[in-house]
Amino acid sequence: TVTSHQWFDLVSSPFAVPEHVNVLEARALSTSVRWAVSQPAAFSKHIVALTDSRVVYWAVNKGRSSSRFLYPRVKAIAAWLLATGCRLHLVWLPSELNPADFPSRHGPADSR
Numbered sequence: 716t717v718t719s720h721q722w723f724d725l726v727s728s729p730f731a732v733p734e735h736v737n738v739l740e741a742r743a744l745s746t747s748v749r750w751a752v753s754q755p756a757a758f759s760k761h762i763v764a765l766t767d768s769r770v771v772y773w774a775v776n777k778g779r780s781s782s783r784f785l786y787p788r789v790k791a792i793a794a795w796l797l798a799t800g801c802r803l804h805l806v807w808l809p810s811e812l813n814p815a816d817f818p819s820r821h822g823p824a825d826s827r
Contacts, residue, residue, distance in 0.1 A: 717765065722814035726750060734784070740768040741788035743815075744775065744805075748792050752799040759800035766805060767813040775805050 726746055730739055744766060751762045766772050774780040774789050796803055810816045 717808060717812050717814060720814075737768060737770045737782070738784045738788065740766065740771045741774070741785055741792075744771060745788050745792050745795075748795050748803065752795050752801055757799065757801060761802045761804055762796075763804045763806060765808055765813060765815070767808060767810040767816060769807060772805055772807040775803070 730742065734742075744764060747764055748762065751757050751764075770785070774782075774785055775792055778789065778793055780786045780789050792803070795801075
Protein backbone atom coordinates (compact mmCIF):
# COMPACT_ATOMS: atom_id res chain seq x y z
CA THR A 716 0.00 0.00 0.00
CA VAL A 717 1.00 3.64 -0.34
CA THR A 718 1.30 4.18 3.40
CA SER A 719 3.70 1.26 3.89
CA HIS A 720 6.49 2.86 1.83
CA GLN A 721 9.11 5.45 2.79
CA TRP A 722 8.59 8.63 0.74
CA PHE A 723 10.81 11.67 0.31
CA ASP A 724 10.59 14.99 -1.50
CA LEU A 725 12.46 15.36 -4.81
CA VAL A 726 11.17 18.78 -5.76
CA SER A 727 9.66 21.25 -3.35
CA SER A 728 9.06 24.96 -3.71
CA PRO A 729 6.15 27.33 -3.22
CA PHE A 730 4.20 28.40 -6.27
CA ALA A 731 5.12 31.94 -7.34
CA VAL A 732 1.68 32.90 -8.64
CA PRO A 733 -1.62 32.13 -6.91
CA GLU A 734 -3.82 30.03 -9.19
CA HIS A 735 -6.82 27.74 -8.88
CA VAL A 736 -6.02 24.56 -6.95
CA ASN A 737 -6.66 22.36 -10.01
CA VAL A 738 -4.11 24.30 -12.05
CA LEU A 739 -1.58 24.04 -9.20
CA GLU A 740 -2.17 20.28 -8.99
CA ALA A 741 -1.61 20.00 -12.74
CA ARG A 742 1.57 22.09 -12.47
CA ALA A 743 2.86 19.78 -9.74
CA LEU A 744 2.12 16.73 -11.89
CA SER A 745 3.80 18.39 -14.87
CA THR A 746 6.90 19.03 -12.76
CA SER A 747 7.01 15.40 -11.64
CA VAL A 748 6.59 14.11 -15.20
CA ARG A 749 9.32 16.48 -16.45
CA TRP A 750 11.63 15.28 -13.66
CA ALA A 751 10.90 11.61 -14.39
CA VAL A 752 11.49 11.88 -18.15
CA SER A 753 14.71 13.85 -17.61
CA GLN A 754 16.33 10.62 -16.40
CA PRO A 755 17.97 8.88 -19.41
CA ALA A 756 16.79 5.46 -18.20
CA ALA A 757 13.17 6.64 -18.27
CA PHE A 758 12.82 6.83 -22.04
CA SER A 759 10.06 4.54 -23.34
CA LYS A 760 9.18 3.44 -19.80
CA HIS A 761 5.99 3.44 -17.75
CA ILE A 762 5.68 6.16 -15.11
CA VAL A 763 3.33 5.81 -12.17
CA ALA A 764 2.18 9.04 -10.51
CA LEU A 765 -0.24 9.64 -7.66
CA THR A 766 -2.78 12.45 -7.45
CA ASP A 767 -5.55 13.36 -5.06
CA SER A 768 -7.20 15.65 -7.60
CA ARG A 769 -10.04 14.01 -9.50
CA VAL A 770 -10.12 16.95 -11.92
CA VAL A 771 -6.46 16.49 -12.86
CA TYR A 772 -6.83 12.70 -12.90
CA TRP A 773 -9.66 12.80 -15.46
CA ALA A 774 -8.23 15.66 -17.53
CA VAL A 775 -4.83 13.97 -17.92
CA ASN A 776 -6.34 10.55 -18.57
CA LYS A 777 -8.63 12.02 -21.25
CA GLY A 778 -5.81 14.19 -22.60
CA ARG A 779 -7.92 17.31 -22.67
CA SER A 780 -9.77 19.83 -20.53
CA SER A 781 -12.36 22.47 -21.32
CA SER A 782 -10.68 24.78 -18.80
CA ARG A 783 -8.52 27.33 -20.60
CA PHE A 784 -6.26 27.40 -17.54
CA LEU A 785 -5.91 23.64 -17.11
CA TYR A 786 -5.62 22.66 -20.78
CA PRO A 787 -2.06 24.05 -21.29
CA ARG A 788 -0.80 21.92 -18.38
CA VAL A 789 -2.50 18.79 -19.73
CA LYS A 790 -1.07 19.50 -23.18
CA ALA A 791 2.45 20.00 -21.73
CA ILE A 792 2.28 16.65 -19.89
CA ALA A 793 1.16 14.93 -23.10
CA ALA A 794 4.00 16.57 -25.03
CA TRP A 795 6.65 15.36 -22.57
CA LEU A 796 5.25 11.83 -22.71
CA LEU A 797 5.04 11.84 -26.49
CA ALA A 798 8.57 13.21 -26.89
CA THR A 799 10.08 10.54 -24.63
CA GLY A 800 7.89 7.57 -25.53
CA CYS A 801 6.80 7.21 -21.91
CA ARG A 802 3.38 6.08 -20.65
CA LEU A 803 1.85 7.75 -17.63
CA HIS A 804 -0.23 5.66 -15.27
CA LEU A 805 -1.99 8.17 -13.08
CA VAL A 806 -3.49 6.79 -9.88
CA TRP A 807 -6.10 8.69 -7.89
CA LEU A 808 -6.08 8.32 -4.12
CA PRO A 809 -7.74 10.23 -1.28
CA SER A 810 -5.82 13.19 0.16
CA GLU A 811 -5.32 11.47 3.51
CA LEU A 812 -3.39 8.65 1.76
CA ASN A 813 -1.39 10.92 -0.55
CA PRO A 814 2.24 11.08 0.69
CA ALA A 815 2.69 14.47 -1.03
CA ASP A 816 -0.25 16.06 0.77
CA PHE A 817 1.46 16.61 4.15
CA PRO A 818 4.46 18.59 2.83
CA SER A 819 2.18 20.71 0.62
CA ARG A 820 0.22 21.78 3.67
CA HIS A 821 2.89 21.77 6.39
CA GLY A 822 6.25 22.45 4.74
CA PRO A 823 9.22 20.14 4.01
CA ALA A 824 9.05 16.49 4.98
CA ASP A 825 11.86 16.81 7.55
CA SER A 826 9.59 19.05 9.67
CA ARG A 827 7.34 16.04 10.47
